Amino acid sequence: MSTDELPGVFPFTRGDSASGPDPEKWFSTYYSGAGTSQDTNALFRDRFMGADGTPNLLLAMDLPTQVGLDPDHGLSAGEVGKIGVAVSSVDDVQTLFDGIPLDGVISGTVGNSIGAWTCPLFVLAGELTGVTPERMRIVLQNDPIKEFTGRGTQMFSPEVAIELAADVVQFAHHTLGASWKPQYTCSTQMRWGGVSAAQEIGFGLASMMTYVLAAERRGVTPAAYLSRTDLHMSSDENLIDEIAKFRAARRTWAYIVRDHFGRDVADVSPLSITVFTAGNRLTAQRPLNNIVRTTTHVLAAMLGGVHEMLVPGYDEALGLPTKEATSLTNATKQILFHETGIGTVVDALGGSLELERRTTAMAEEARYWFDVVQEAGGMLGAIESRLIWEHMTTGTYDRQREIERGERKIVGLNHGDTAEAPPLELFEGNPRAEDDQRRRVEDLRRDRDAVAVGRALSELGRAAALKRDDLQHNVVLAVKGAIAARASVGEIFDVLRCELGQADSALNAGDRQAVS
Amino acid sequence: MKGKVLLAKPGLDGHEAGVMLVGRALHESGFEVIYLGLRQTADMIARAAVSEDADVIGLSVLTGGHVQHAQQLMTSLEADGAADIPVIMGGIISLESGQELLDAGVTAYFGPGRTLTEIVACFEETCRARR
Numbered sequence: 021m022s023t024d025e026l027p028g029v030f031p032f033t034r035g036d037s038a039s040g041p042d043p044e045k046w047f048s049t050y051y052s053g054a055g056t057s058q059d060t061n062a063l064f065r066d067r068f069m070g071a072d073g074t075p076n077l078l079l080a081m082d083l084p085t086q087v088g089l090d091p092d093h094g095l096s097a098g099e100v101g102k103i104g105v106a107v108s109s110v111d112d113v114q115t116l117f118d119g120i121p122l123d124g125v126i127s128g129t130v131g132n133s134i135g136a137w138t139c140p141l142f143v144l145a146g147e148l149t150g151v152t153p154e155r156m157r158i159v160l161q162n163d164p165i166k167e168f169t170g171r172g173t174q175m176f177s178p179e180v181a182i183e184l185a186a187d188v189v190q191f192a193h194h195t196l197g198a199s200w201k202p203q204y205t206c207s208t209q210m211r212w213g214g215v216s217a218a219q220e221i222g223f224g225l226a227s228m229m230t231y232v233l234a235a236e237r238r239g240v241t242p243a244a245y246l247s248r249t250d251l252h253m254s255s256d257e258n259l260i261d262e263i264a265k266f267r268a269a270r271r272t273w274a275y276i277v278r279d280h281f282g283r284d285v286a287d288v289s290p291l292s293i294t295v296f297t298a299g300n301r302l303t304a305q306r307p308l309n310n311i312v313r314t315t316t317h318v319l320a321a322m323l324g325g326v327h328e329m330l331v332p333g334y335d336e337a338l339g340l341p342t343k344e345a346t347s348l349t350n351a352t353k354q355i356l357f358h359e360t361g362i363g364t365v366v367d368a369l370g371g372s373l374e375l376e377r378r379t380t381a382m383a384e385e386a387r388y389w390f391d392v393v394q395e396a397g398g399m400l401g402a403i404e405s406r407l408i409w410e411h412m413t414t415g416t417y418d419r420q421r422e423i424e425r426g427e428r429k430i431v432g433l434n435h436g437d438t439a440e441a442p443p444l445e446l447f448e449g450n451p452r453a454e455d456d457q458r459r460r461v462e463d464l465r466r467d468r469d470a471v472a473v474g475r476a477l478s479e480l481g482r483a484a485a486l487k488r489d490d491l492q493h494n495v496v497l498a499v500k501g502a503i504a505a506r507a508s509v510g511e512i513f514d515v516l517r518c519e520l521g522q523a524d525s526a527l528n529a530g531d532r533q534a535v536s
Numbered sequence: 537m538k539g540k541v542l543l544a545k546p547g548l549d550g551h552e553a554g555v556m557l558v559g560r561a562l563h564e565s566g567f568e569v570i571y572l573g574l575r576q577t578a579d580m581i582a583r584a585a586v587s588e589d590a591d592v593i594g595l596s597v598l599t600g601g602h603v604q605h606a607q608q609l610m611t612s613l614e615a616d617g618a619a620d621i622p623v624i625m626g627g628i629i630s631l632e633s634g635q636e637l638l639d640a641g642v643t644a645y646f647g648p649g650r651t652l653t654e655i656v657a658c659f660e661e662t663c664r665a666r667r
Contacts, residue, residue, distance in 0.1 A: 083548035083599065095575065098601035099548050172550015172574055213553045304628075304648035337648050338628070339600075413556045420557060424651045433649060 027325075027366045028290075030283070031274035033267045033379060035325045036290035040366035042327070046353050048073035049328045051130075051296075053080035053105035054340055055450035056457050057115035060105040064120060067346055076126035078159070078330070079116070080104035086131045086173040088513025091457040101453030103340070108461050108508050113145045122151045128159035128201070133175050135162030135188045137512060139202065140500030154197035161252070162188050162203040165227045165399050169408045170209040175513070178403050180520050182234055183491040189231070189245065190238035191496040203231055204250040204294070210408060211254035212300040214415030217265040218382050222389025223408055224251050225273055229280070229390075230399045237492065242281045246289035255297045255321040255329070257313070261382070264375055266293055266324025267367070268382035276390060295321045299332035306432030306441045310334035315352050322356060322363050329353065340447040461508055468506040476505035477515055484519035537568055539591035539663035544572040544581045546595060546605040554626060555596035561652040562594075562659060578605070582612035585621050591663045592643075597627040606640045622662050626655070 027035030050068050053060045060079075068075045081104040084096035090108055091100040100106050107113060117127075122145060129138050142158045164181035167174040174181065185203060192202035207224025215223060228251060235245040251269060256262050270291045278286035297317035302310040311334050321329050331352065333345025341349075357363045369375050396402045422428035429435035450456065483498035495516070502512050543559050545552065555571065563569045572584055585593050597605055602625055613619050622643040629637065629647040637645050644658050 083550070087548060089548075095548055095577075097547075098604045099599060102601070103599055167550070170551075170553065172552055173548075174550075409556070412553065413560055416553055416557050417560050420652055424653055 025370075030278075030287050030290075032270040032290040033383075034367040034370050036270060036292050038366070040363075041325060043357055043363050044073040045076075045328050046322070046357065046363075047350065048126075049076040049078065049330055050346070051078045051080055051330045052341075052346075053082075054103075054447075055101040055453040056106055056460065057112040058456075059101070059450045059453065061116050061118050061120070064116075067343055069120065074124070074126055074157075076159070076328070077120075079107070079127065079129040081129055081131050082106045083173065085509055086134060087175050088134055088137070088509055088517070090461055090508050090510030091454060092461060093510055096454075098454075100457050101450065106453065106457040107141075108457065108510070109464050109506055110141060110144050110148070110503050111464055111506065112460065113141055114148060117145060117149070122146050122149060123155040126157040126159060128161070130161040130163075130206070131173075132161055132164050132167050132171070132185075132206075133173050133181060134509070134513070135160055135164075135203070136184045136496055136499050136516075137503070137509060138162075139188045139191065140496055141503055143196070144500060144503055153195075153200065155199075156197075157199045158196075159201040160188065160203060161206055163206050163227065163231075165230065165403070166206045166209050168403045169223075170213040170412065175517065175522060176520055177522075178400050180491065182230065182400075183487075184495070184516075184520075185231070186234040186238055186492075187494045187496050189235045189240060190494055193235075193240045193244060193248070198248065201248050201250075204252055205231060206252040206296075208252055208254045208296045210412060211256065212298070213409075213412035214417075214419070215408070215411050216415060217256065217258075217261050218268075218385035219389045219411055219415075220253060221265060221269045221272055221382070221386035222391075223393060223402075223411075224253065225269070225276060225386070225390050226393035226402070227399050228273075229276065238494075242277070243285050243289055246277070246285075250292045250294045250327065252294045252296060253326075254300075255295045255317040255324070255326070257298060257301050257316070259316055259320050260375060261378060262317075262320035263324045263369060264378035264382045266321070266326060267370075267375075267379045268386055269293060270325075271379070271383045272386045272390065275387070293324070293326045294328040294330075295326045296330040297321065297332065299336045302332060302334065302336040303430065303433050304337035305438065307334050307338065307444055308441065309432045310336070311348060311352070314349065315356070318352055318356055319362065323367075323369055325367060335444055335446060338444065338446055340449065342445060342447045344445075345447075464506060464508060472505045473502075473507050473511075476502040477507055477511060480507075480512065480515045481519060484516050488519050488521075538566045538660060540568045540570070540588065541592050541594055541659060542570050542572065542581070542585050542588055542590035543594040543596065544576040544584075545574050546576050546578065546581065546597065546609070547599070547601055548575060549597055549599040549601075550574055551598045552596075554598065555594070558594065558596070558626060558652070558655055561656050565656045565660075567659065578608035578612040581609055582616045582618060585613070586616050586618050590621060591666060592659060593621055593623045594659070595623060595625045597625065597629075600628065602627055602629055602645075603633055603636045603640065606637050606642050610641045620666075622666065624658060624662065626650075 028038035083099045205228040211220040273291035331349040333341030480498045487493040626646040
């Protein structure tokens with residue numbers, strides 16, 4: 021029972037600090053981006069500047085950028101600027117932040133396969149506008165494991181991807197200020213993919229442990245690593261279970277850290293949790309119902325003591341959020357905090373018999389799943405054996421069957437009023453984004469110093485060859501040199517892919533498998 | 537065996553949960569299912585469908601490029617002399633673009649909220665019609 025426990029004290033069930041999360045951070049985090057850097061700059065200025073607190077503008081990048089391709093690559097066709105903003109060079113990032121001072125916002129991105137590029141890209145963007153790294157607050161997800169367990173933008177083998185991500189961690193801890201968060205682990209995608217709450221904790225913490233150990237090999241201690249990272253979770257539909265989940269995740273992690281690194285480290289390394297509320301539960305049918313769903317997801321996160329929350333719009337199942345949908349997600353959080361009093365007390369429900377019972381059961385099961393992954397050879401083994409995928413597909417399949425048999429009721433889908441709702445006004449992106457972005461890259465290639473680009477890319481090739489022989493060799497500075505010479509994202513990753521190989525289901529080769 | 541289904545994801549879209557789910561449902565209802573994986577070009581899919589002698593192709597696209605991918609696949613199938621292999625699509629597909637898919641020659645499409653039962657029935661009917 022955690023009734024004897026205090027927030028901020030090992031094992032941190034009731035909270036990772038005595039005072040609880042800073043509510044200001046709840047209101048200012050946005051995951052956004054679409055079209056070209058010009059389009060997204062306009063979107064940022066229109067929607068987010070002047071909001072509560074310091075805006076945290078987390079860049080959604082388009083798929084070509086996330087897999088290191090230029091907009092004129094054959095595979096990019098139809099995807100440029102679609103699910104996020106197209107960023108092909110340092111010119112684009114300058115356009116993105118035109119009139120938005122880099123020391124006046126928090127920013128970052130979730131491009132997980134391209135962290136070794138996004139990190140120096142932000143450093144350079146600061147340098148070019150006279151902002152030193154110490155004055156910037158940059159948050160990079162840089163969690164390549166996530167791409168092998170659901171999101172699908174992998175481009176290197178898991179081993180290489182983890183070490184490229186570790187380059188960023190090492191560089192940030194040794195060179196950049198403490199205001200840089202170079203990596204955080206995301207379990208959201210696994211949960212959205214179908215795993216249970218306890219599995220989300222167990223698998224998520226297994227990923228995190230992989231990164232702690234990779235950082236340790238680079239001279240970053242577990243305590244130092246853990247002081248600058250989070251576990252980014254979903255916040256799902258079963259309110260009590262989800263509150264129990266956040267509490268159980270902190271407790272489970274505290275014991276795992278104690279068992280691996282000792283009590284001294286565990287005492288100073290509580291698990292910090294951030295959230296992306298359950299976009300997978302939002303339906304295309306009767307989309308206004310989603311506002312109520314989202315409210316309960318946000319409520320669970322607030323009562324569970326999480327630090328930041330990204331909240332998808334009620335139009336999530338239909339496209340990128342409109343301005344109206346984004347405004348409503350803010351209002352949801354604001355009403356819950358300012359008009360209900362939730363969030364003014366740390367772990368307000370701690371001591372409830374049912375919540376404590378579920379927290380304990382969840383923590384025990386979560387540790388079981390963490391150990392299952394360790395026995396499978398850690399996350400690398402679990403990716404190889406498709407263990408995570410097996411649990412995701414089974415979870416989704418069982419749930420879908422329950423819905424279809426009517427055993428699970430989803431209001432507006434198979435229960436209650438299911439009449440077709442009037443169509444919503446949807447977000448309309450720039451229809452010319454692909455052409456515009458191709459032109460921007462053509463201009464870039466024409467205007468730059470070709471000799472300097474060639475030299476920088478050769479230098480990068482040498483660094484990548486060294487990394488091929490010794491995965492601990494850090495390539496971040498060589499990537500930075502290429503970005504500074506105005507090489508494009510595709511040119512930089514062509515060099516890295518050439519030296520460091522591609523993943524099995526790679527950028528041009530399919531991985532055939534039987535479904536069983 | 538009810539028939540042989542070839543599933544694939546064209547383009548860069550990496551969201552595989554839906555295609556895995558449909559693959560599981562088809563497999564459990566008695567189809568032989570081959571999943572080609574991510575980042576398939578139209579030519580790769582058409583070639584695989586011919587060499588595997590697939591009864592039907594299932595394409596999953598969640599990022600909005602489905603019309604373009606469908607048109608490219610139809611062109612590739614025609615070039616390989618396999619225009620008779622039916623194509624079923626799934627993903628985030630609106631009513632208007634669904635009509636565009638049908639115009640391009642796609643047999644059927646499934647947007648958000650459709651059931652596995654409906655999807656499996658459609659594959660069954662499509663295979664029956666072909667035999």
